[in-house]
Amino acid sequence: MSELTRLSAAEIAGAIAVGEVSAEEVTRAHLDRIEQVDDVVRAFLHVDTDGALNAARRVDADRAAGGDLGPLAGVPLAMKDVVVTQGLPTTAGSRILEGWIPPYDATITRKIKDAGIVMLGKTNMDEFAMGSSTENSAFHPTHNPWDLGRIPGGSSGGSSAAVSAFEAPLGIGTDTGGSIRQPAAVTGIVGHKPTYGGVSRYGLIAFSSSLDQAGPFGRTVLDAALLHEVMGGHDPCDSTSIPQRVPPVAVAAREGARADLTGVRVAVVQELGGEGYQPGVLAAFQEAVSTLRGLGATVLEVSCPHFDYALAAYYLIAPSECSSNLARFDGVRYGLRVGDDGVRSLEEVMSLTREAGFGPEVKRRIMIGTYALSSGYYDAYYGQAQKVRTLISRDFAAAFEQADVLVSPSSPFVAFGIGERVDDPMAMYVNDLCTLPASLAGTPAISVPCGLSEGLPVGLQVMAPALADDWCYRVAAAFEAAYVGTNGPLRAPELIGGTA
Amino acid sequence: MPDDTVDSSTARISRAEVAHLARLARLAVTEQELDVFAGQLDVILGSVARVGEVAAADIEPTTHAVPLRNVLRPDEVGPCLDRSIVLAQAPAVEDNRFRVPRILDDEQ
Numbered sequence: 001m002s003e004l005t006r007l008s009a010a011e012i013a014g015a016i017a018v019g020e021v022s023a024e025e026v027t028r029a030h031l032d033r034i035e036q037v038d039d040v041v042r043a044f045l046h047v048d049t050d051g052a053l054n055a056a057r058r059v060d061a062d063r064a065a066g067g068d069l070g071p072l073a074g075v076p077l078a079m080k081d082v083v084v085t086q087g088l089p090t091t092a093g094s095r096i097l098e099g100w101i102p103p104y105d106a107t108i109t110r111k112i113k114d115a116g117i118v119m120l121g122k123t124n125m126d127e128f129a130m131g132s133s134t135e136n137s138a139f140h141p142t143h144n145p146w147d148l149g150r151i152p153g154g155s156s157g158g159s160s161a162a163v164s165a166f167e168a169p170l171g172i173g174t175d176t177g178g179s180i181r182q183p184a185a186v187t188g189i190v191g192h193k194p195t196y197g198g199v200s201r202y203g204l205i206a207f208s209s210s211l212d213q214a215g216p217f218g219r220t221v222l223d224a225a226l227l228h229e230v231m232g233g234h235d236p237c238d239s240t241s242i243p244q245r246v247p248p249v250a251v252a253a254r255e256g257a258r259a260d261l262t263g264v265r266v267a268v269v270q271e272l273g274g275e276g277y278q279p280g281v282l283a284a285f286q287e288a289v290s291t292l293r294g295l296g297a298t299v300l301e302v303s304c305p306h307f308d309y310a311l312a313a314y315y316l317i318a319p320s321e322c323s324s325n326l327a328r329f330d331g332v333r334y335g336l337r338v339g340d341d342g343v344r345s346l347e348e349v350m351s352l353t354r355e356a357g358f359g360p361e362v363k364r365r366i367m368i369g370t371y372a373l374s375s376g377y378y379d380a381y382y383g384q385a386q387k388v389r390t391l392i393s394r395d396f397a398a399a400f401e402q403a404d405v406l407v408s409p410s411s412p413f414v415a416f417g418i419g420e421r422v423d424d425p426m427a428m429y430v431n432d433l434c435t436l437p438a439s440l441a442g443t444p445a446i447s448v449p450c451g452l453s454e455g456l457p458v459g460l461q462v463m464a465p466a467l468a469d470d471w472c473y474r475v476a477a478a479f480e481a482a483y484v485g486t487n488g489p490l491r492a493p494e495l496i497g498g499t500a
Numbered sequence: 501m502p503d504d505t506v507d508s509s510t511a512r513i514s515r516a517e518v519a520h521l522a523r524l525a526r527l528a529v530t531e532q533e534l535d536v537f538a539g540q541l542d543v544i545l546g547s548v549a550r551v552g553e554v555a556a557a558d559i560e561p562t563t564h565a566v567p568l569r570n571v572l573r574p575d576e577v578g579p580c581l582d583r584s585i586v587l588a589q590a591p592a593v594e595d596n597r598f599r600v601p602r603i604l605d606d607e608q
Contacts, residue, residue: 103585196565210564239571240564312550323525330526332600337591340601349601351528363529364537367521368544371513374524384551386561391554393562425540426547442565466565 004029009075009169009223016059016074023063023074027056027118030076034120034167037495042142043152043162045081046089047121052076059116071250072226073116078162078171081122082129083214084203085109092205093127093137093155096329096336096357106203107235108172108214115230120168123158127359128326129179129207131155132431135422136361143418144187145492146456150415153183153431156217160187163217164492170227171217176208177314178411178435180215181447185410185459188449188490190224190476191217193435195466196442197242199228200235208321209240211314211439219489221448221477225253228469244467252470256477259485262296264475267403271307272434272461277412280453285409288450288460291482292407292475302402304395309388310436315429316372316385317440323369326362329354364425393441400465405475408434410447410459438463446472448480449490457490513542 004012004026015021031049038044059074079085082092084102086109091097105113112119126136134142134157142157144150145165152161156173160183163171173180175193184191192215199214206212216227232246268289273282293299331337331353332346339352358366372381399406412433421427438445443466450460460479464471515538522529522537529537583596592599 100589103581103589197568236573240566240568242566242568306554309551309554312548315544315548316551327526331591333586333598334589335591340592342601344601346601346603347526348528351523351526354526355528355530358527360533360536363522363525363527363533364540364544366525366527367518367537367541368548370521370525371517371541371545372548380552381548383561384554384556385548386563387556387559388551388554389562390559391556393565425544429544440562440565 002029002032005033005166007169008220009072009218009226010220012075012169013072016063017069019063023056023059023118024053026074027052027076030120030168037165038167040143040148040495041145041161041165041167042140043078043123043158043165043167044121045091045124045139045158048088048119051088052118052120055113055118059118062116070115070230072170072230074118075170076118076120076168077112078121078123078159078168079109079119080125080156080159080173082125082174082205083109083172084205085119085122088122090122092129093125093139094357094359094362095138096354098336100335104203107200107237108231109203111230117170117230123162123171125158126155127362128205128322129155129174129176130322130361130365132178132182132428133421134158135418136359138359141418144415145495146188147415149417150456151186151418153186153415155179157183159217160184160189160191163189163219165495169219170223172214172231173217174204174212174214175439176211176318177439178432180217181435181445181459181461182411182431184217184447186415186457188457188492189217189219190221190446190448191215192224192228192446192469192472193438193444194228194232194469195242195444197240198246198444198469199231200238200241202235202237206325208318209325210321211318221256221473221480222250222253225249225473242467247467247470249470249473252474253477256474257481259295259478259481261292261475261478264297264405265300265403266292266297266475267300267302267399267406269307269399269406269408270301270303271305272408276430276433277409278414278453281409281412281414281458284451284453284458285460288479289407291479295478295482300403302399302406304399304437306388306391306395307437310392310440311429311433313385313388313392314432314436314440315368316381317389319365319369320372320382321369323366323373326366329357361425389440392437396437396441396443405471406463408461410434410461414453414456414458434461442466444469444472446476448476450479450483452490513538513545
């Protein structure tokens, strides 16, 4: 493997800035890596070789002309296929959008391009971001680079696998109930879900609008922070976008790397552990808490009793919003149309199109949402879930009076085998146990690698109050410095047999 | 005031109700899917009905994590996509418009 693919995003950007290497060389090295390993990892749905090389050459030309390069100029990135990209196929992992070429860029796509970041292609995902394993992709599963028989997490499993497998140093995912943090955890990388409204949703294909939030993947906390700063900020095209500056996450990551948490109050959430969690995950988590204590943090315990109801509330709210959002896929203006024989009615064609275009998990959620929003059940289901959401936010508020950050495992399990849970929706949903509270409260949370269990990565989740994303990065970076200092970085196996 | 709690032990959904939901959601599900979905939706709804165990009668619902209200931008004409670009992605086009299947019955 080329050494270039082993570097962090910060290192690559630094090498390009001083002319040690060209952006084109860096991009070629990653395209070669994709060529070598993606037939087994299958992280990508679409690789944009020409677009990536052109973007890299523009960075090289800018540098030659003495232009000011951004902090990630020339660094390759894997983009989740739920983010629209002008002129590049965007499917959201669904047959209903197969072949669709978006006529515009998402705000984050535009920001990535403006920053000189090189988009290598679009990554696989659970259909419309509904899932925790990427097995709900209409196209193919993605394989965990740590063990190709296992899932890479989901729904952003293509991006997490690509970053873990050294196909890209940076990735973008979206997180509705844990779809950045859980894949980051099970592939041994860093993933952050920003404060809701911290990153524009304009051009994200909507799943659950009050929860969806895009965020960064990297192999280091600093890399994720640098990408967060590029992605984040107010966007007038998104009415839920927070009209404030991005929290100083890169500064926080650098400060955290000094590995001193003296005076920082870290609370373990009682409800996020215990029964249903794998012993190896809990052991790695306990070890991580000890490490935080060793860095000077004050560790305490808090109880957030309504977190026990997060799963139930989430699996009412998210399907309800999805049943409304996905009504736009009607076979009229774009995407698939099935059964239009000149005789069938619009309604029949619509129903046939949606039947053919959506996979089983999407259909299940649309129907659950339709049920929860129907007049006789609205108050008992959707309305009640929204009240539980308020109580979860209050639990957070009370906990943050005692602590600066809350910690938990990022997922109750390590990566499980492909096919193991596909026939049991509830067995799949419990993957999100740890990540759902922060999703429902709209608060920021990061997953940082904290060790191995059965030879597979475990993630530590660090949660902070709304708008205090920098606290997530600071604590995660301190932990990372201590962990890597003792154990070396967690890195997925090489994957290539014959060529080394 | 109506009782707005759901007893999770009795929250159950029939195959006919699932067929009705599918119709409302414009999903032409097959008979075989109905069998599978009826069982799965029954389990899922039985599980999520747990929200009813929380005493929340006097709690305000949260519709959005960020308390922003009435976000408006200036009412100004801006650039928009050219019609040909939009129609290029349509499944069927006629006379510079989206062509849709029949929306009225013959006799109407």
